[in-house]
Amino acid sequence: MSQNFDTIGRVFEQNLKMGHRCCSKQKIKRGLWSPEEDERLVRYINTHGHKSWSSVPKYAGKHFLLHVWLQRCGKSCRLRWINYLRPDLKRGSFTAEEEQIIIDIHRILGNRWAQIAKHLPGRTDNEVKNFWNSCIKKKLISQGLDPQTHNLLSSHKRSFASTISNMHQNSNSICIISSHVPNAPMETTFQTFSSLPKPPPSVVQTSSSIVTSEYQTSPIISNKFSSDLPYELLIDHASNICSPSFMNPPAVELPNNVNSVNWISRVNVDDFSAQTLEEGTQVEVQQEMNTTCEDKGTDVIEASKGNLESSASFESSNFDFGLLDCVLSSEFISHDLSCMDELAWNF
DNA sequence: AAAAAGATCAACCGCACCCTT
DNA sequence: AAAGGGTGCGGTTGATCTTTT
Structure with missing residues (x-):
């Protein structure tokens, strides 16, 4: 356990050095979430909801694993929940229909990923954004379309x-x-x-x-x-x-x-x-x-x-x-x- | 088989906005 | 009215996985 807190302390100092404002007041862990952290967060939210993200890491630790803090800032918890742990998330690759919807709305709204994601139940803005950047963008370019303006490329x-x-x-x-x-x-x-x-x-x-x-x-x-x-x-x-x-x-x-x-x-x-x-x-x-x-x-x-x-x-x-x-x-x-x-x- | 390059995606950062005090 | 905290958003990063050489 003492080794655990040593680690926390190092991370905290590192965060301070790096100027992580949102993390500077807490002993914050960063990076990928472990299954244990996921479980703790899910259990907390299922029980208490998430009226205030900033309180989640504090109480998620206290309530479910005594003295083992979640060590995440509220922002990180929110992101993890919204992008990964939420039960209504749709898994798997985007369908052709979803892809078409993204293209259609993007032409109108541009890079407003959150707005686009609202038209795709079970998809997150992050997911849509990643899909756009990794797949659709290239596809449009290969079709001779400018992915930002949707205009034809001059060629x-x-x-x-x-x-x-x-x-x-x-x-x-x-x-x-x-x-x-x-x-x-x-x-x-x-x-x-x-x-x-x-x-x-x-x-x-x-x-x-x-x-x-x-x-x-x-x-x-x-x-x-x-x-x-x-x-x-x-x-x-x-x-x-x-x-x-x-x-x-x-x-x-x-x-x-x-x-x-x-x-x-x-x-x-x-x-x-x-x-x-x-x-x-x-x-x-x-x-x-x-x-x-x-x-x-x-x-x-x-x-x-x-x-x-x-x-x-x-x-x-x-x-x-x-x-x-x-x-x-x-x-x-x-x-x-x-x-x-x-x-x-x-x- | 191994290294390099490319693709994917989770997570972070900084900013803007809103709400409360 | 101003300050501060919380939240949401878009851009970016970097770790990991996959494909290519």
Whole structure:
């Protein structure tokens, strides 16, 4: 036992020399935790909880192993509990789904590991951070993406432009790029949205920074917005469908009204003016889109377009709209079309 | 088989914020 | 209002494990 306290004393002096403020008032052990320490901490917390971490090391020793102090500062106890001993922790490697969630949220929040971890039950911020640094970061780089900005690395930009071009040659693609933030890193989110429910088709909205104005489908309605807006909108009319929605398709039901335009969208588009071009006819269009994702029950989007009126309602989706809303003001989404009859665009 | 390099991850550090006194 | 303690967070370190040479 005396040898034990000698060790404690040495550690304490060392901590003082090293300037460990949080440890300077206690005889603090550092480094890896032993199974005995783990057991002591778990037993203490199971009995007393952890209302005050600073009191844990003191009482964990006193209550369960007389005169053998836990010798850890509260901070260390807290970390050990949160990152390792907590019973609700999920063990094992991250799943593909978890990885995708991390990427998606990181694109929005950056290195806010604690916030990201809150979306992953059973995972800790430390775990997420380590996983990011050891795996995801490298994976993104290998895919030509900057892991911090999620932008394409400069060496990959040319090939991306080619991809975009190919998409626009493909009538079975839906491609939504919000223009709300003109310089947003839209090009980065192809794969990061793969976890979203497949949307019904089929509006293409592009930023002016990627000019892809000609769509190959026919017939086409092309809404070319006024020049002060940083985008244009192309609508595939071939299948009477217009929707940049990311809702679950089954949740969307639209009236088949030949006199209305049904437009469901979560794209964060401000009021804007546009011109509709159809077979040489120009129609002044005024659109107002209100979408609130807070109410997941029923959203109604009103779109008034001069003599064209539209409204659509949809029911709840299991997707995290709050999150999505953050994304959509600056991002880009791509999906293949699979079920073209989910929505209708009727005139 | 052994050494070197790379990968992983638990733990620590310093800072910022919040709350209490 | 200021000081001090507690807590949470992101960045970093270093020990250990794994893979490569």
